[in-house]
Amino acid sequence: MIEPLQTILIVVSLLLAVAAGVYVALDRSPDNLLVGLAGLLELGFLAQAVIGIVQVAGDDDVASPVTYVGYLLAALVVLPVGVLWSLSERSRGATAVLIVAALTSAFLVVRMVQVHG
Amino acid sequence: MAEAGSTRSGLGRVLVAVYAVFALSATARSGVQLATKAGEAPLAYTLSALAGVVYIAATLGLAEVGPAPRRLAWAAVGFELVGVLTVGTLTVLDPELFPDATVWSDYGQGYGYLPLVLPFLGLAWLVRTRPRPEHAT
Numbered sequence: 001m002i003e004p005l006q007t008i009l010i011v012v013s014l015l016l017a018v019a020a021g022v023y024v025a026l027d028r029s030p031d032n033l034l035v036g037l038a039g040l041l042e043l044g045f046l047a048q049a050v051i052g053i054v055q056v057a058g059d060d061d062v063a064s065p066v067t068y069v070g071y072l073l074a075a076l077v078v079l080p081v082g083v084l085w086s087l088s089e090r091s092r093g094a095t096a097v098l099i100v101a102a103l104t105s106a107f108l109v110v111r112m113v114q115v116h117g
Numbered sequence: 118m119a120e121a122g123s124t125r126s127g128l129g130r131v132l133v134a135v136y137a138v139f140a141l142s143a144t145a146r147s148g149v150q151l152a153t154k155a156g157e158a159p160l161a162y163t164l165s166a167l168a169g170v171v172y173i174a175a176t177l178g179l180a181e182v183g184p185a186p187r188r189l190a191w192a193a194v195g196f197e198l199v200g201v202l203t204v205g206t207l208t209v210l211d212p213e214l215f216p217d218a219t220v221w222s223d224y225g226q227g228y229g230y231l232p233l234v235l236p237f238l239g240l241a242w243l244v245r246t247r248p249r250p251e252h253a254t
Binding site for chain 2: 092094101
């Protein structure tokens with residue numbers, strides 16, 4: 001089951017990855033715009049975690065609830081850690097960390113949809 | 118540019134990030150598998166857990182955490198290379214060996230062969246950032 005929120009999360013994650021890619025290409029460090037986008041995305045993941053856990057706690061038929069909740073929680077950690085690790089140095093490589101974090105976030109949503117069954 | 122000898126700088130940041138993702142996913146996945154269905158494929162899940170520990174060690178080593186991070190990184194990435202080649206070859210030769218997939222099965226095919234590429238990148242990075250003799254620490 002794919003919900004509108006999950007579609008939005010995937011699209012915004014990929015958007016963040018592309019935006020970070022542009023920053024890397026231009027050799028610009030992440031600014032408020034890029035970090036703001038990551039923050040907005042994180043709010044979306046927070047909403048997803050709350051909704052998802054409420055659903056699992058109810059009698060929603062999730063194929064493997066433990067794994068599903070694991071993915072919900074893992075997705076909360078990826079962006080903040082990625083942003084911190086990215087901002088702690090000014091270099092192309094550091095900015096590129098945001099690409100990794102964004103792609104991982106998108107991948108986690110895809111896995112969640114698969115696991116939810 | 119990476120400062121001489123630092124494995125966590127420049128491109129190393131990306132490498133550490135990718136290793137961290139693998140550390141998190143392999144550890145979490147095998148943890149769930151061992152906790153919920155350890156009996157189904159104990160060897161495969163234990164191997165996944167071992168891979169998770171190796172990825173954690175590689176992440177910490179490359180991120181320069183701990184007393185001898187470079188040595189830790191060499192050991193972890195080296196083990197990772199041997200692991201993915203051994204498990205990859207065994208699973209290709211005998212697909213029935215493990216009832217359930219591990220990170221290293223079929224040379225990491227399930228993860229876009231990243232588990233096969235990653236140790237080579239890690240070793241290359243360790244060689245490239247190797248401290249020069251005159252700056253030896």
